[in-house]
Amino acid sequence: MLNCCEDDLIGRNLRDLDLPDSSLLRCLEGKTYRNVKRSLTRGSQRHRFLATGRVIRDSRERIVGAVEVLQDIREIRELASAVAQAPQVTFDDMVGQSSALRQAIAFAEKIAATDGIVSILGESGTGK
Numbered sequence: 001m002l003n004c005c006e007d008d009l010i011g012r013n014l015r016d017l018d019l020p021d022s023s024l025l026r027c028l029e030g031k032t033y034r035n036v037k038r039s040l041t042r043g044s045q046r047h048r049f050l051a052t053g054r055v056i057r058d059s060r061e062r063i064v065g066a067v068e069v070l071q072d073i074r075e076i077r078e079l080a081s082a083v084a085q086a087p088q089v090t091f092d093d094m095v096g097q098s099s100a101l102r103q104a105i106a107f108a109e110k111i112a113a114t115d116g117i118v119s120i121l122g123e124s125g126t127g128k
């Protein structure tokens with residue numbers, strides 16, 4: 001729980017806590033939530049999270065608890081940036097051992113070091 005001391009929480013019923021946000025309590029009623037903004041200020045630092053709340057059910061589908069998962073917004077941004085970047089493909093990623101392919105790769109490595117423009121032609125489906 002954000003901004004709470006663990007000694008104030010352990011062994012206590014969630015409903016008995018004076019929580020500033022009742023989202024987790026609503027989970028105990030069967031209502032989940034997703035990507036709700038949360039923030040935590042400690043000293044001069046502010047941390048921002050996205051919260052997702054899920055119901056915990058037993059084998060008979062009775063609600064026995066709830067859990068909230070926090071994801072740091074900075075980490076989410078880093079992941080999104082990594083996914084959005086174009087993948088770097090190198091000559092080492094090319095598969096094949098034929099002499100024609102090795103010759104083509106050797107030629108391409110020479111051309112890659114220049115500002116020259118290369119056009120690759122061939123039949124459809126040949127893996128240009």
